[in-house]
Amino acid sequence: MCGIYGSNSRVHFYDLYLLNRSRGTYGCGHYYFRDNTSYTLYSNEELSLDDIPKNMNYYLGHNRAPTSETKVYSEQTSHPFFTENFIFAHNGIIKETKQFEEQFSKQHQVDSMWIGDLLERYSLQNALEKISSNPFAVWIRARNVENCIYLARVANPIYYSKLHNSFSSTIFENSILLEQGKIYRCDTNHLQQNLETFNYKSPYFIPG
Numbered sequence: 001m002c003g004i005y006g007s008n009s010r011v012h013f014y015d016l017y018l019l020n021r022s023r024g025t026y027g028c029g030h031y032y033f034r035d036n037t038s039y040t041l042y043s044n045e046e047l048s049l050d051d052i053p054k055n056m057n058y059y060l061g062h063n064r065a066p067t068s069e070t071k072v073y074s075e076q077t078s079h080p081f082f083t084e085n086f087i088f089a090h091n092g093i094i095k096e097t098k099q100f101e102e103q104f105s106k107q108h109q110v111d112s113m114w115i116g117d118l119l120e121r122y123s124l125q126n127a128l129e130k131i132s133s134n135p136f137a138v139w140i141r142a143r144n145v146e147n148c149i150y151l152a153r154v155a156n157p158i159y160y161s162k163l164h165n166s167f168s169s170t171i172f173e174n175s176i177l178l179e180q181g182k183i184y185r186c187d188t189n190h191l192q193q194n195l196e197t198f199n200y201k202s203p204y205f206i207p208g
Helices: 010-022 097-104 111-121 124-129
Strands: 003-007 027-034 037-043 058-064 086-092 136-142 149-154 159-161 166-168 182-186 191-197
Touching (some): 003 086, 003 136, 010 058, 027 086, 058 086, 097 111, 111 136, 124 182, 124 191
Antiparallel strands (some): 003 166, 027 037, 086 136, 182 191
């Protein structure tokens, strides 16, 4: 089971990275941004705090535990993934790959990559509904909206804390579990609750 996490604090982000290594040590992918500057880091080795750049507006991460996808480490098959308008990382399994292959007339090495095709074709709400029969948690960075990150989940957890505007797949101090079936908009300083809802089909909860 993979882990996703983010924070506006470099030190706290690194703490969340270490915390989420309990969910996957196969590799990690990070995305950091400040104004018009961004950095992406992929690694299959344990990072130190010195590997994380200073003075970013926000830090986003994904720790990987490969499931249905290829188990040979490669940056090309590691989260986060990039499309024209979005950057995203996903914790979960997408079972509709055959359906999407027929719909989009293409294939992907990693099931999570289909989220990018859905985001580019549909509204955020509709894109999430199309994967909502699977337990998932996702962060999505919208390139065309300044400092905008969306969070959403079904079954798989996302915990949030106002301290450092942080979130994580693994519970941490003073954090609360975000509601499933809701889209949260997170900027660099606060979380906007109950932005929008989407229909989902998976009623069960997988503990963090």
